[in-house]
Amino acid sequence: MTALLSNLNPEQLEAVTWPHQSALILAGAGSGKTRVLTTRIAYLLQSGHAQPHNILAVTFTNKAAREMVARISALLPVNVRGMWIGTFHGLCHRMLRAHYQDAGLPQAFQILDMADQLAVIKRLLKARQLDDKALPPKQLQWFINHAKEEGLRASQMPADDSFNQLLAECYLAYETICIREGTVDFAELLLRCYELLSRNEILRDHYRNRFQHILVDEFQDTNRLQYKWIKLLAGIDAQQPAAVFAVGDDDQSIYAFRGAYVGNMRALERDFNIAKIIRLEQNYRSQGNILDAANALIANNKGRLGKNLWTAAGQGEPVRVYAAITDMDEAGFIVDEVKALHAEGIALSEIALLYRSNAQSRVLEHSLFNAAISYRVYGGMRFFDRQEVKHALAYLRLMILPDDDHALLRIINFPPRGIGTRTLEKLQDQAKMLDTSLWQTALKTHEKSQSTKGIAGFVNLIQTLQQQCEGQPLPEIIRRVADHSGLIAHYQNKQTESERIENLKELVNAATSFVHEAEDDSLTAFLAHASLEGGEHQADNQQDAVQLMTVHAAKGLEFHTVFISGLEEGLFPHDNSRNEPNGLEEERRLMYVAMTRAQQRLYLSYAESRMLHGQVRMNVPSRFVDEVPEKLLKNLRITHFSGRSYGQYAAEIGYKADTYTDQRRKTTTPTISKLAAKNLGEQGLDIGQQVSHAKFGVGTVINCEGNGSDMRVQVKFNQVGTKWLALAYAKLTPL
DNA sequence: GGCCTCCGTTTTTTT
DNA sequence: AACGGAGGCC
Numbered sequence: 001m002t003a004l005l006s007n008l009n010p011e012q013l014e015a016v017t018w019p020h021q022s023a024l025i026l027a028g029a030g031s032g033k034t035r036v037l038t039t040r041i042a043y044l045l046q047s048g049h050a051q052p053h054n055i056l057a058v059t060f061t062n063k064a065a066r067e068m069v070a071r072i073s074a075l076l077p078v079n080v081r082g083m084w085i086g087t088f089h090g091l092c093h094r095m096l097r098a099h100y101q102d103a104g105l106p107q108a109f110q111i112l113d114m115a116d117q118l119a120v121i122k123r124l125l126k127a128r129q130l131d132d133k134a135l136p137p138k139q140l141q142w143f144i145n146h147a148k149e150e151g152l153r154a155s156q157m158p159a160d161d162s163f164n165q166l167l168a169e170c171y172l173a174y175e176t177i178c179i180r181e182g183t184v185d186f187a188e189l190l191l192r193c194y195e196l197l198s199r200n201e202i203l204r205d206h207y208r209n210r211f212q213h214i215l216v217d218e219f220q221d222t223n224r225l226q227y228k229w230i231k232l233l234a235g236i237d238a239q240q241p242a243a244v245f246a247v248g249d250d251d252q253s254i255y256a257f258r259g260a261y262v263g264n265m266r267a268l269e270r271d272f273n274i275a276k277i278i279r280l281e282q283n284y285r286s287q288g289n290i291l292d293a294a295n296a297l298i299a300n301n302k303g304r305l306g307k308n309l310w311t312a313a314g315q316g317e318p319v320r321v322y323a324a325i326t327d328m329d330e331a332g333f334i335v336d337e338v339k340a341l342h343a344e345g346i347a348l349s350e351i352a353l354l355y356r357s358n359a360q361s362r363v364l365e366h367s368l369f370n371a372a373i374s375y376r377v378y379g380g381m382r383f384f385d386r387q388e389v390k391h392a393l394a395y396l397r398l399m400i401l402p403d404d405d406h407a408l409l410r411i412i413n414f415p416p417r418g419i420g421t422r423t424l425e426k427l428q429d430q431a432k433m434l435d436t437s438l439w440q441t442a443l444k445t446h447e448k449s450q451s452t453k454g455i456a457g458f459v460n461l462i463q464t465l466q467q468q469c470e471g472q473p474l475p476e477i478i479r480r481v482a483d484h485s486g487l488i489a490h491y492q493n494k495q496t497e498s499e500r501i502e503n504l505k506e507l508v509n510a511a512t513s514f515v516h517e518a519e520d521d522s523l524t525a526f527l528a529h530a531s532l533e534g535g536e537h538q539a540d541n542q543q544d545a546v547q548l549m550t551v552h553a554a555k556g557l558e559f560h561t562v563f564i565s566g567l568e569e570g571l572f573p574h575d576n577s578r579n580e581p582n583g584l585e586e587e588r589r590l591m592y593v594a595m596t597r598a599q600q601r602l603y604l605s606y607a608e609s610r611m612l613h614g615q616v617r618m619n620v621p622s623r624f625v626d627e628v629p630e631k632l633l634k635n636l637r638i639t640h641f642s643g644r645s646y647g648q649y650a651a652e653i654g655y656k657a658d659t660y661t662d663q664r665r666k667t668t669t670p671t672i673s674k675l676a677a678k679n680l681g682e683q684g685l686d687i688g689q690q691v692s693h694a695k696f697g698v699g700t701v702i703n704c705e706g707n708g709s710d711m712r713v714q715v716k717f718n719q720v721g722t723k724w725l726a727l728a729y730a731k732l733t734p735l
Numbered sequence: 736g737g738c739c740t741c742c743g744t745t746t747t748t749t750t
Numbered sequence: 751a752a753c754g755g756a757g758g759c760c
Binding site: 060061062087088089090093111113114186187189190221254255257258356357358359379413416418420531532533534550551552553571574575576577586587590612613 | 736737744745746747748749750
């Protein structure tokens with residue numbers, strides 16, 4: 001026991017040994033959050049306060065869940081299997097499988113991922129003859145998911161105007177489809193589980209009795225339904241409620257855009273009568289200057305629970321800032337620094353290049369590639385999202401749940417077997433008339449036919465596959481399906497598709513390792529695994545490489561050196577965040593997360609001009625750079641120019657932004673430097689200059705076009721956004 | 736059925 | 751710039 005608790009600081013120790021009561025742990029970045037969580041579990045077990053089966057621990061990602069299991073196992077020899085440790089979705093799924101009948105689901109119910117869900121929605125909208133303008137599929141998807149996250153069913157949706165009525169009707173139609181097909185989307189896993197527990201007293205009491213300790217990781221990222229689920233399971237109104245041990249950091253809440261509700265932290269405090277929040281403020285990751293910078297930045301946010309990170313390590317190096325001329329120049333600078341760091345002995349994998357949006361990675365990749373520095377980009381297409389893999393999975397799903405129209409439609413004519421749009425329409429019409437699934441309809445109308453063509457051929461194929469795979473081991477089932485479905489042959493006929501065949505083989509490999517690792521190695525379990533664990537492609541290249549990722553993807557990670565690039569107004573903070581309530585504060589938290597990833601060295605950079613969406617844009621440095629106290633910064637521009645003038649350096653890096661061509665309109669417009677020098681100069685203006693406008697207030701000139709009386713300038717106003725103004729009319733006063 | 740062209744979009748993302 | 755979707759054409 002003493003070994004377990006040694007080396008904890010006083011706050012960590014208080015959290016770990018907290019009595020059998022609910023607790024809220026405010027755990028700053030790098031404060032040993034995971035350590036506290038896992039040591040708490042080990043402490044409960046070792047001290048005899050709890051048995052493994054009394055413990056439920058919930059995370060957001062499978063990776064976090066796996067890490068938790070691994071670290072507990074390392075702390076003490078315990079049967080981890082007795083504990084329920086997993087993601088919200090994974091745990092809800094587990095309950096629904098165990099009680100599928102009580103939950104009103106077929107035994108072989110299947111999980112729809114976001115793409116599957118969108119496809120179902122598109123099909124639904126098409127059937128109702130609603131085009132994109134009447135109701136965009138994405139919007140309906142968002143509406144349905146948000147409704148579910150609020151715990152609302154279609155029948156509870158307001159229909160106060162015609163559009164809301166339309167939304168409610170479509171939601172209802174969607175629910176009907178899912179029920180008939182036996183499919184469940186991500187939000188449904190949670191809502192269904194919540195409803196199951198709230199309606200079924202026996203089950204509820206069973207689980208309440210069992211889970212006396214509920215531990216929640218990244219609590220700030222919970223949505224309202226997840227919180228209600230925790231509350232229900234903990235049974236705050238019960239005689240002996242479970243102890244909820246919630247660990248989170250309101251300053252690192254960066255998922256409001258997908259429904260996370262930070263207010264849950266306050267709600268927990270209130271609902272669970274938490275008298276004292278435990279704050280973990282000692283940071284074991286970053287050096288002083290980096291923390292001071294991050295603290296100063298986040299202090300600009302309002303309504304925080306309040307927390308100030310400190311470190312026992314020294315101040316370390318200053319935060320380095322580079323003002324680039326172009327995005328290419330910015331990338332070039334970063335690559336130069338990476339080279340220098342690597343030469344000093346820093347491993348490439350200890351260097352992270354962070355950016356706000358994925359599109360920004362390209363310039364960086366380009367420069368790294370040319371410099372022959374190995375790098376790895378995170379994000380992008382995941383294994384189980386690939387079309388060939390999804391096709392194969394659709395065959396498998398249809399075999400065990402033939403009423404899944406979504407799966408059927410995906411493959412009824414893939415590979416092509418002569419079932420065209422008209423045949424399909426006929427089948428769908430018949431199904432509607434018979435009020436049954438497409439599969440049942442196909443059976444009824446083509447059962448007698450022995451034909452190997454068309455729908456009858458498809459029915460025969462699926463039935464044959466069902467028979468052939470009966471009782472076979474999982475990898476063998478997948479091998480047969482990939483082969484007999486004609487998928488392999490189809491891709492073999494195309495020269496460019498050889499990678500897809502490799503992926504189908506990889507799917508067999510995935511099944512092989514799944515059989516070795518999973519407790520339940522059924523096909524149903526494998527399909528659930530494919531949906532829920534979407535395939536973090538972990539195993540690949542161990543080689544030393546620079547890490548490229550969005551700031552979101554970097555959450556929870558740490559690196560010796562971190563570069564945050566593209567720190568420009570409009571990019572970071574992103575323009576779109578302005579339309580969202582508290583959008584700027586979320587952007588700032590994002591910046592806070594990015595900065596606190598760095599251990600020893602932090603670089604901030606921005607570019608004056610950047611190619612975005614095929615157009616050169618002039619940008620103003622991000623306010624986030626200004627929010628870092630000057631005394632913590634070190635400006636590298638002068639050093640990097642090494643004595644040259646701006647003009648000399650610009651010429652050297654080939655910066656010729658005299659004109660840019662709008663490909664769409666085939667027009668060439670003179671931009672910045674020349675015009676700025678000539679025409680703008682005549683007006684007493686310049687790019688980058690602060691100006692004042694009677695109505696719009698203060699702003700910065702960021703672009704211009706035309707000349708003479710037609711001349712217009714683009715001004716980024718501090719209050720009202722970016723506007724094009726005709727100089728002949730608008731009265732701009734240089735400041 | 737497959738290929739081509741035009742057009743619109745473009746933040747972040749896990750389950 | 752780049753990608754995806756829709757619609758037209760052979």
